[in-house]
Amino acid sequence: MIQDLVSTLSAGTNPLSALLDEQSGASLVGYTIHTSYDAVTVMTNDKWREDAGGIPMNSYLLACSADPSEMVKANPIDKRILLLRVVGRAELATDRDMVRAVMEHFQDKPDTRDPAFRMEEPISFSMLQWSGIECKVLGTFFTNGSSALTFGADAEDFFAARHMVVRKPGSAALSTIVNFVDPIRKAKADKDAIAIGMKRAPSPFEIGTVRFTSSNQLALRPGQSQVPVKIFPGDFLARRTAVFGMTRTGKSNTTKTMVSAVALSAFESDTPIGQIILDINGEYSNANNQDGGSSIADVFADNTVRYRIGAKSGFRDVRVNFFENLEVGHQFIAEGVTADGSNLSEDLKSFVACDFTRPDQSDYGSYGRWKRKVAIYRSFLANSGFKTKPNYKIEFEINEAVLSFLYPHVIAEADRDAKATLPQKARAVVEFFELEPMNKGFKAEPSVAVRFWLKVREVEKLLESTGGIKKGKDTWLGPEDHALLAMLAGRSHKSDTPIRAGNYVRASASEFHSPDGSNDIVSEIYDLLSSGRIVIVDLSVGVPKIRETMAERIAKGIFTASSAKFTSGQSAPRIVLYVEEAHNLIGKKADLNTTWPRVAKEGAKYGMAMVYATQEPSSIHPNILSNTENFFVTHLNNDDEIRTLSKYYDFGDFAPSLKRCQDVGFARIKTLSANFTTPTQIMLFDPARVGEEYRRAKSSSSSWFSPLNEGV
Structure with missing residues (x-):
């Protein structure tokens, strides 16, 4: 009596027994007749299959050589359960004999059915019900000396004479199988969750239910529970x-x-x-x-x-504010300009290749050249019809030497002062264009900035034969500046012939610009x-x-x-x-x-x-x-x-x-x-x-x- 009690308690508490116990819905479906490290052949019977509710393709089976109720007392080598997946039918040695018997029956009695086929002759009918199932070994469930269920993704060994009982798991066991996470892996996952900043590890969430086949008819019978x-x-x-x-x-x-x-x-x-x-x-x-x-x-x-x-x-x-998000805005324009695959003029090629990456402000020379390029580009955008926010101003830096250089090309001859100093000339140019002085440089309404840079382009074009506008020993404007000024003027830098510019660019990218877009x-x-x-x-x-x-x-x-x-x-x-x-x-x-x-x-x-x-x-x-x-x-x-x-x-x-x-x-x-x-x-x-x-x-x-x- 005490032994019976021990067996009952063992069956209720041992996790291996819980997978196989009839109370969990497990059903006998057959026995292993050939086993290897990665595959198992199962011999089954139509009656067992029917009682188990069918054995669908790709479904899971459990094979164990121990009695579920005696798992605690079982030989250590038997305290394991192989998890199998059904991958097809296996041929048995008796299959050809059964096929021959069936063929002979229909050949000899084509208009009648033998009692064996009408289930009226049980011995013959029983002999015809046997078949084989080919299964793949997915791994092994075991307890590893503790009460925790553990899973290994292989079979450690197999034995030729130790044939296993094969069961189809019930709903509770199937839920354990498909949702099983090794305790060590789960503990690590919980630890990792805390390590990445989670205050506590989240619980698993349901993504769906187990479904082995498209037909799924047997699994949807009344009384069958869906396994999450x-x-x-x-x-x-x-x-x-x-x-x-x-x-x-x-x-x-x-x-x-x-x-x-x-x-x-x-x-x-x-x-x-x-x-x-x-x-x-x-x-x-x-x-x-x-x-x-x-x-x-x-x-x-x-x-x-x-x-x-x-x-x-x-x-x-x-959408992007092209005036503020320079790189992205220019990328959209460049993609639009090159989308039709047509040959581009040299100015358009140079414009498409412009780099608006902001340099380090500590590199004053590079940063100054970048600000000038940006000012010309923003003036081009404004002149091409890209809308700006109300009261938007374009900022740029120009030293006195460059402003004074513009003096004779901007101020009418009658208004020029032959004795004007460099600062006076620069101030006259600033006043002429109505530029607003800032701490460093100037700012101007977009229309004013456009007028200013168009004049710079005009003067530069006139003076190119003598080296252009100078800043010390160097040319003040670089190749990208020339390309941008050509786009602003709509005329080629080299030949002064008309080029596709503002309207073409606006048509190719205006839908991606908004003055209210993100900076x-x-x-x-x-x-x-x-x-x-x-x-x-x-x-x-x-x-x-x-x-x-x-x-x-x-x-x-x-x-x-x-x-x-x-x-x-x-x-x-x-x-x-x-x-x-x-x-x-x-x-x-x-x-x-x-x-x-x-x-x-x-x-x-x-x-x-x-x-x-x-x-x-x-x-x-x-x-x-x-x-x-x-x-x-x-x-x-x-x-x-x-x-x-x-x-x-x-x-x-x-x-x-x-x-x-x-x-x-x-x-x-x-x-x-x-x-x-x-x-x-x-x-x-x-x-x-x-x-x-x-x-x-x-x-x-x-x-x-x-x-x-x-x-x-």
């Missing part, structure tokens, strides 16, 4: 995640579910986690029928900032991300090349800012970057030293996570794929794409179903914490449900959170 698949938020932070699949198979829904889960985890861990979505199609920032008339921006309205090109209620203007859009977005906001940049409008440029600029700025914090010994903020159509950005031929490959390769070191989505795994740079920790894969219709994917983890097991099954949201998931890939039906993004969870999370009142009012 959970993901550790830490798997996404400072990691790379790939979302692969054809259009309309659930990539966007998967991304929305991730965004929601990370946002909720930020509250649970009481840590701000910034998320930025580069929204190529506008589906994350705008309400749409796909999400029941709602969107991510609506659900997380008081923590989301949306950007787009142009003014629209609820959006900030992602430094990247810094603005980075500050929002650092405070735990969700930033959605709607890139659904505009020329594709310009959109790519804008996205690249934002990503580069975030990467640069975070790496600067890291190298200076500061803690970089946790940021997750979501990128659609990733093959255009980190393609297989991409230079690994450019922005996107660097973000994918090095961003994790600086606290940046990257989630990239594409239909073409083969188009992604192999170095990026090799360093990707998390994969979400739905339907792929191409053998080349599937072969590429099959090189990673155990996706080769799912190659046939990936090509065949087109069900929306039917994904195969492999994450950092998981030891193997799990076929999963991703849950549908439900704005109402997520919104309710968000309201509950906010009620815990995280110290970092303060509601925004963006007019969403």
Whole structure:
């Protein structure tokens, strides 16, 4: 009696017994008849399969040589459970005999059925029910001398005569299997979460339910419970995640579910986690029928900032103030000028090649030349029709020598003073143009600055044969200045013939300029991300090349800012970057030293996570794929794409179903914490449900959170 009690208690407390016990729903399906380190052949029977509710392709089975109720007393070598995945049918030695018997039956009695086939002759029918299943060994569950369940991703040994009982796990055991995280790895993940600034480690979140096949009929029978698949938020932070699949198979829904889960985890861990979505199609920032008339921006309205090109209620203007954000503005113009592929004049080529990188102010000579170049460029913008803020002034520095040089070319001969000193000449020129003196240099209305620089260009053109305007022994104006003055005047620097200038430039880039645009859009977005906001940049409008440029600029700025914090010994903020159509950005031929490959390769070191989505795994740079920790894969219709994917983890097991099954949201998931890939039906993004969870999370009142009012 005491022994029976010990056995009962052991079955209830031993984690290995819990996986196999009938009370957990485990069902006998067969026995191992051939075992190796990486594969197992299971002999099963139709009756057992039926009682177990079927054995779907890709499903999990458990093989153990010990009695579950006697696990504590079992031989140490038997205190283990092999985790198997069904990968196909295995041929048994008796299969050919059974096939021959069936063939002979139909050949001899084509119009009748033998009692054995009508289940009226049990012995024959029983003999015909046996079949074999080929299984792959995914690993071993064991306890390692403690009460904690442990998993090893292989089989340590096998025995020819120690045949194992094979069971199909019940719902509770299946949940343990697919959501299992090794205690050591979990402890490290919790420690890492604290190390990266989280006040406490977040709990796993549900991403979907286990789904082995497209048919899924047996799993959906009445009374069958759906087994949730959970993901550790830490798997996404400072990691790379790939979302692969054809259009309309659930990539966007998967991304929305991730965004929601990370946002909720930020509250649970009481840590701000910034998320930025580069929204190529506008589906994350705008309400749409796909999400029941709602969107991510609506659900997380008081923590989301949306950007787009142009003014629209609820959006900030992602356009750039070209007068202030010189490099980005010039990049947009240069892209527009070269977009049509036509041959450019020398002046346009020089203009496109201009560098507006701000030099160190301690290098007074370089800094002065930069300020002069910027003044001419801003005058050109104003003259080309780019609008400025009210009362905007263009600033520049000009010494007395240059101003006095302009004196005879500006002041009418009748008004000139033959005895005027250099300062007097300079002052006369300043008064003539109505320049406003500053502490260093001058400022002027854009129209005045245009008039001033046009006169400089006119004089310089007249004096080029004698060396041009001099500053000491050097020429005052450099090659870039000449190109900018030619653009301002609309006439070639060398031949003085007309060139395409202001109107052409304005037509190519005006939609990306706004006087109310950000002076430094990247810094603005980075500050929002650092405070735990969700930033959605709607890139659904505009020329594709310009959109790519804008996205690249934002990503580069975030990467640069975070790496600067890291190298200076500061803690970089946790940021997750979501990128659609990733093959255009980190393609297989991409230079690994450019922005996107660097973000994918090095961003994790600086606290940046990257989630990239594409239909073409083969188009992604192999170095990026090799360093990707998390994969979400739905339907792929191409053998080349599937072969590429099959090189990673155990996706080769799912190659046939990936090509065949087109069900929306039917994904195969492999994450950092998981030891193997799990076929999963991703849950549908439900704005109402997520919104309710968000309201509950906010009620815990995280110290970092303060509601925004963006007019969403």
